[in-house]
Amino acid sequence: MLFDPVVFENLKVALENQLYDLDNLDSRILITDRKDIIDMAVMSRKWSLGFTLPHRKQACPLKAEMILSSSIRDLSDEILERKGTTPACSLLLRFTCFVEQPLIECPIIERIIDETWDRGLIPEQRLTATFGDHTLPVDEWVPRYYENIIDLPFNRRINEEQMEDLESLIEHTIRTLEALDQVVL
Template sequence: MFDPTIYDNLKVVFEGAMYDMDLDGSVQIIQRTDRVELSSMSRCFGMEAVRRQKGLVIGRIMLTASLADLAAELLSQPDEQPGCGLELTFIFPIREVEPDCAFAAKQMIDIWGDKVSVAQSIHMEYGKQPLKLENHLTIQFSRKLDERQIDDIPSLLEHFLLSLERLDQHFFTE
């Protein structure tokens, strides 16, 4: 038997909460990723979902832990803060880069507050007509998560669902 790490505990809670949202009909899980990168000894767990009703925006939750995070936890290093990184990504089509990206950024700051980092990258397939632009909006949290934030996961997932709703309402009703 082994003592589960911070990453293991958070992964189980996120996974269970996401599947609960799928069971209650809020979202449909469309992808699940669970990786161990042997070259860097890092771990990554992610789930992608869309809203069940009129959901076209893809939302992704990605939990990560590096070797340094694991070492800090297992070796109880006093100068290091063990924990996991959390990143959320929302993928949706846009028509006009400047106004659409500005709108999406404002919505995310309204929902998540100004303590998160919001980055957007625009993707397109070269040579494909008509030109289709896809926004990959990423939210990164400035601090690491640990077991002290487990009780915050339901609230975080409510914000995740609200983000999906707002982006769906704006980008798919026009």
């Protein structure tokens, strides 16, 4: 007996195909990381593909990551064909970069995302710094830079009906990465 692939698998394969073509055929991006995780404790799936711009290969980190996830409830609703449910997955875009002056650069990053996406998506920016510059006394330590992890969650879930939108989603992600490249380390 053959089974149809679930929504998660179909979206994952579609995203992978388009992103790998942009890396291998078009050289517009450079794929740097891929994860395909099954969490057996809660029976969830999570797939992510990270990429950067080709000239950033050796430079300070600036990357985008597309993260697709599905819970056991999503999977069971789809396989059991439960009435009143629509099989779908969650999508999160994550951008990672370094900033030196967060009070200046973080509002610029928010504006870039707002202008690029034009959908009222509100990014969540989380800054971290690693302690370790021992040339200054501890009470005078100030980070040289901060890692900024920018999450861009979508307020709706996606399924195969949005398959045609994936190309536009990827293009917006690359445009965001290119714009960030102009303002961050």
